[in-house]
Amino acid sequence: MSVHAFSDDALGDLDAVGLAERLAAGTVSAREAVEAAISRIEKVSGELNPMAFTAYDRARNDARDPGDSFFAGVPTVVKDNCDVQGMPTMSGTDAWAPRAAKKDGDFAAMYLATGMIPLGKSQLSEYGFSASSEHPRLGAVRNPWNADHSAGASSAGSAALVAAGAVPIAHANDGGGSIRIPAAVNGLVGLKPTRGRLAQDKMIREQPIRIVADGVVTRSVRDTAAFYREAERVHRNLALPPIGDLTRPIKRRLRVALNTTGAGRPADAETRELTEKTAALLEDLGHSVTETDVPIAPGFAADFLLYWATLAQALLTTGRPLHGRSWSRANHDNLTFGLARHARRNVHRLPGAITRLKRANAHAELFYEKYDVALTPTLATATPRIGHLDPTQDYATIIDKLQDWVAFTPWQNVTGAPAVSLPLATTASGLPQGMMFGAAPGHEALLIELAYELEQARPFAQIRD
Secondary structure, eight states: OOOOOOOSSSSTTOOHHHHHHHHHHTSSOHHHHHHHHHHHHHHHHHHHOOEEEEOHHHHHHHTTSOOSSTTTTOEEEEETTSOOBTSBOOTTOOSSOOOBBSSOOHHHHHHHTTTOEEEEEEOOSGGGOSSSOEETTTEEOEETTEEEEEOOSSSHHHHHHHHTTSOSEEEEEESSSTTHHHHHHHTOEEEEOOTTSSOOOHHHHTSSSOOOEEEEEESSHHHHHHHHHHHHHHOOOTTSOOOOOOOSOOOSOOEEEEOOOOSSSOOOHHHHHHHHHHHHHHHHTTOEEEEOOOOOOTTHHHHHHHHHHHHHHHHHHHHHHHHGGGOOTTSSOHHHHHHHHHHHHTGGGHHHHHHHHHHHHHHHHHHHHHOSEEEEESSSSOOOBTTTTOTTSOHHHHHHHHHHHOSSSHHHHHHOOOEEEEEEEEOTTSOEEEEEEEOOTTOHHHHHHHHHHHHHHSOOOOTTO
């Protein structure tokens, strides 16, 4: 039932760091790595539908002279809501005609400066609004652990490719959980960094609340750690403590807050049990775990939904001015239309919602004075089957199902704090179930070192296992 492309080629079962070391040593060439990745993408694409566009000619050309950065020659993909020179940016929709970007966006420029070679763009849900990438015309992105199930969203294509072994590392971004959600359901490491940690494109920087963060999905903690080390060498936010070169587990014992209730939609029985088992593992390792509430305001879910909906309304309003005559309002799914309608009907509530959401920062600051880390499940239930979040359903049905599933991740988007999903649990049906750890803004290093310890204590399953 699983779908993967692991084989005895130039990529083998190497993670990004392992491949980078072989490339640097000359035992594998960039050209061999790129050709192996292309072959693997082609092998899984028919069943998983992870790619928005391919750019194989560019990748082959880049492989001729990959440079000398740490990740030089490592094949990757960029999520299709980020501009890369020469590639179209479609943001998971087909509402306008594809046209090549004239230059790299700020994030892509930083990302590719680490030496990675892009093989194209990965698929996402329309504008990233849904937690499952199931487009009525573009098709669903399927989970490589079981193709009957969702690969999550919105960074679904990236996560499916990494989990299936097509590439060792891929770009993802997260406005409500979209690094952590696909990491959770595909058995990957997904760290949403602190607001402002990495370079970001102008549109994201200008949001009233900067809820979106860029990052990566990987199969190992050391890959995530190495990416942030290398990114920091390209782009350093002096307002945040550096992450540095992290290679070992954390030494000090932590005060951990355990919560399984979320933003008004608690975890189901199986997910709660899996989270409690993760808490028990932490206690076995010597950490102190206390079950408590995370300080999420009673109206948080409604306020976040209104802010999310306002982004949909803005995209529909600006579509034609930005994309010209090729833009078609009709080529959108019911979720996008429903969100925009919700925003229009509740526009009078928006100023209050934004004010209340901004107060979440102060609540988080007080919370992290008492606890070092918050432990929650990444998602409230197991991964749904394809069709459960089909965007052709009526809006009320879709949004209710989404809020039932995505009850834990948006808080860190609003507060700007970092959080990481780790593949520490497996459901009774054999699917990965991510566990999420959050920390105070600027404390990615703590999360990465804790992740090293947990990976060592409970090694992450791979599809080939």
